[in-house]
Amino acid sequence: MVRTRAKRTGFTLVELLVVIAIIGILVGLLLPAVQAAREAARRMSCSNNIRQLGLATLNYESAYRRLPGLMGSSTYSAQARVLPYMEQAALHDLVDYGRPLLVGPAFAARFDIAVAGLVGAKFPIMLCPSDGEEPFFPVTFSDGSAGRSAGLSYMFSTGSGRGTYYDDRYETDGMMWERSFARLSKCSDGTSNTVLFAETLLGDKSMLTTPPTRMPARVIANWPGTTSNPAGPGWVSGGLISNPNLSAIFPGVTNSYRGNRGESWIRGVPFATTINGYLTPNSRIPDIGIHGRGFYSARSMHSGGAQLGFLDGSVRFVSNQVEELPYRNSFSANGGEVAVLQD
Numbered sequence: 556m557v558r559t560r561a562k563r564t565g566f567t568l569v570e571l572l573v574v575i576a577i578i579g580i581l582v583g584l585l586l587p588a589v590q591a592a593r594e595a596a597r598r599m600s601c602s603n604n605i606r607q608l609g610l611a612t613l614n615y616e617s618a619y620r621r622l623p624g625l626m627g628s629s630t631y632s633a634q635a636r637v638l639p640y641m642e643q644a645a646l647h648d649l650v651d652y653g654r655p656l657l658v659g660p661a662f663a664a665r666f667d668i669a670v671a672g673l674v675g676a677k678f679p680i681m682l683c684p685s686d687g688e689e690p691f692f693p694v695t696f697s698d699g700s701a702g703r704s705a706g707l708s709y710m711f712s713t714g715s716g717r718g719t720y721y722d723d724r725y726e727t728d729g730m731m732w733e734r735s736f737a738r739l740s741k742c743s744d745g746t747s748n749t750v751l752f753a754e755t756l757l758g759d760k761s762m763l764t765t766p767p768t769r770m771p772a773r774v775i776a777n778w779p780g781t782t783s784n785p786a787g788p789g790w791v792s793g794g795l796i797s798n799p800n801l802s803a804i805f806p807g808v809t810n811s812y813r814g815n816r817g818e819s820w821i822r823g824v825p826f827a828t829t830i831n832g833y834l835t836p837n838s839r840i841p842d843i844g845i846h847g848r849g850f851y852s853a854r855s856m857h858s859g860g861a862q863l864g865f866l867d868g869s870v871r872f873v874s875n876q877v878e879e880l881p882y883r884n885s886f887s888a889n890g891g892e893v894a895v896l897q898d
Contacts, residue, residue: 597684598857598872601708604680605752605864608709611640612751613868616739624736625713625723628824628847629657629664633711633731634681635821641680649673656822658697666704666822668696674704674821681707681820685856688757688773692818706757707820707828709864710851712750715883715890716833718797719789722848723825728887730866731829742866742888749888752864753830753853755842758814767812772841772854774812775826776805780846791846801833801840801850809843816842816851825849832886836861837875 615637616622623636631652638647650673657664666674674694682690691703714720714729723732730737730751742749759773767774780791789796819827825848834840834852837860842851853861853873860874863885873882884892 594685594858598862601683601685601754601855601857602862602870602872604683605709605754605862605870606868607641607680608634608637609751609864609866609868609870611637614640619736621736621738622730623711625711625731625733625823625825625829627733628822629655630823631656632819632821632823632828634707634709634828635823641678643678646673646676665695665697666702668698668700670821671696671702674819675702676821677705678707678820681709682757683708683754683855686757687856688759690757692758692760692815694819704819704821706817708754708757708817709752710755710817710828710830712753712886713825713829713831714888715886716831716850717883717887719787719795721796721831721833721850722788723829724848725788727831728890729831730888739866744888744890744892746866747869748885749866750832750863750886751866754855754862755817755830755851756854756856758816758818761812761814763812763814764810765812766806766809767841773816774814775816775842775844775849775851776809777811777813778805778808778843778845778849779810796845799850801843805840805843812841813844826851832883835875835877835879835882836873 612622623633625633631650635650638644656667656670658667659665677690686708690706692706694702694704696702711731712729713723713731714727720727720729726732726735730742730749739746756773761774763774780793815826817827822828826844830851830853833850836853837855838852843849853863855861860872862870862872864870884890
């Protein structure tokens with residue numbers, strides 16, 4: 556009887572290692588493409604969010620013949636006022652504009668416990684899907700209990716930030732300032748040339764005494780100042796602030812950094828809900844806050860730039876390398892400037 560040796564049908568170790576190596580190479584080639592496709596989808600979703608907020612604001616204007624206005628840091632934001640036009644009418648019905656959102660002295664104001672459910676309500680449409688930062692911020696309510704507020708990525712523009720137009724307690728060259736409720740007729744530069752919204756990054760909840768090492772920066776540099784008896788727009792205890800050279804100034808005047816940018820979609824405090832055009836997108840200079848106002852940059856985790864929403868409802872992606880002058884011009888509504896932005 557002749558015995559035959561059975562043929563081996565499995566892989567040898569060398570063959571298996573070759574296959575694994577090939578698979579690794581393919582994964583290495585495909586992964587960047589997959590990540591790029593995912594980011595493209597997130598960027599499109601972000602653009603759609605801004606477009607929906609812009610259309611909601613225009614619908615508000617159609618109903619009231621005015622844009623929503625800013626009403627101070629202790630009351631409701633302009634974003635809250637457009638809730639009915641974002642399919643959030645039921646939630647908006649819970650808002651009582653005649654009642655303060657915050658109670659207590661200005662230096663230690665707390666959210667009214669009666670609106671805890673509103674303060675903590677998270678809206679995906681108000682958040683950029685590329686950001687990745689936790690969108691909840693710790694707060695204390697009027698009864699002493701701890702809670703959280705829901706943040707947002709999309710800020711109403713208060714103008715170019717040039718001169719004293721960063722000080723939204725007075726009329727700015729944008730479409731928003733305190734108690735504005737501006738009419739579209741103010742926008743003589745054209746609605747397609749005037750920024751209404753811009754995206755930014757959520758704060759990282761940190762408190763720093765040294766400059767941030769992570770860029771894009773998620774903190775606001777604090778420029779100490781006092782305006783208890785302001786002499787006019789831009790005046791603080793040290794004098795008038797107008798068109799400052801921030802790259803030269805901010806390291807010397809900053810005494811702390813706080814990661815509270817965008818900390819509450821419902822509260823109309825400037826650092827949480829507004830932006831201006833003084834700093835170009837993803838500026839290497841951190842956002843700078845002074846006497847409750849400041850110089851705030853459009854920021855994003857999208858590669859190479861950030862998205863702006865215009866007063867006509869359009870959305871444009873603007874490069875980090877955009878020229879400073881036309882960029883600031885695009886935030887001005889009635890200056891007659893040329894605002895040609897390259898996507």
